Amino acid sequence: MTVRWGFLGAGSIAHSSVGPAVRAAVGHTLHAVAARDERRAAALRPARVYRHYEQVLTDPDVDAVYVCLHNRAHVTQVGAALRHGKHVLCEKPLGLTAAEVAAMTTEATAARRVLVEAAWNRWHPRTRTVETLLAAGEVGRVERVVARFHGASPPPGNYRRRAALGGGALWDVGCYAVAGALSALDWRQPTEVTATAARWEDGDADVTTRARLTFDAGTTVDVVAALDGRDDQLLEVHGEAGVLRLPHPAFTAGAAPATALLTPRGAATRVFDYPATDPYRLMVEAFGAAVRGEGTWLVSLAESAAVARTLDAIRAALAVPDRAAGAGVSPRPGAGRP
Known part of the structure; x- marks a missing residue:
């Protein structure tokens, strides 16, 4: 079975990563793209170009839909795609709240369709190795985690600067850092959270958010999410038996070789090297396997x-x-900056 894709949106991520991944993956084809700018949709070279998202959803030749719209639109378009019987891969964050994720999960279960958050870095072999090492207890009981992601600053007018569209550093890059931290803690929830944030002068979304998460047994996680133009990513997991470290880029490795470092207490550091790879293609191929009913690993x-x-x-x-959603940011633009 060839998985025939329909894209809702033709933004930069569709052009740079997911579109090429669909074209490169065996057993996949880009059948349709809908976008307000039909020229951008056509540049992805689909078989059909549409102006309206509904046209993709009602196309009987589309098996799977990729939602790559602004974050506020995810819950609406994912629900619509599921109700039209499509399998769905949705850009991260899947939902802006846990309630949105729960609603989408309920709809996917009722429709008996595959729904996956496109947290593409989770398919990278380095991430898979790290999560396996942590699950095996290689660092012992986790005492402290540091997870930070400083990313590119979006241009003025970009939706990432607008809280009403689900913009801001926490939703855009914080999901990477939080997922990395939670994977070290068996996906448990913190018992206490403190946080500070700062927003852009020309926008109402957060440019930087810092949070301290406290878990049972005193484990702490320090999260930094920022769209401040710095290129700095790190994940460190400190445990009773050692330290596991993902140096920069901790969350967006792919086009270049990557490394993970495991330092057992009192022993030499073990170095895990990974060649350049395309985790987007791995994600698309795993998603396709799930659509076909084959056994595969997915972000759950x-x-x-x-x-x-x-x-x-x-x-x-x-x-x-x-x-946006009852959250808050510091009124001082410089507050919380690293």
């Missing part, structure tokens, strides 16, 4: 829900309510 909806609950808790810990 339970894990997506765990990340969403923690992001909810971070937003709830912020002091000043914002206009």
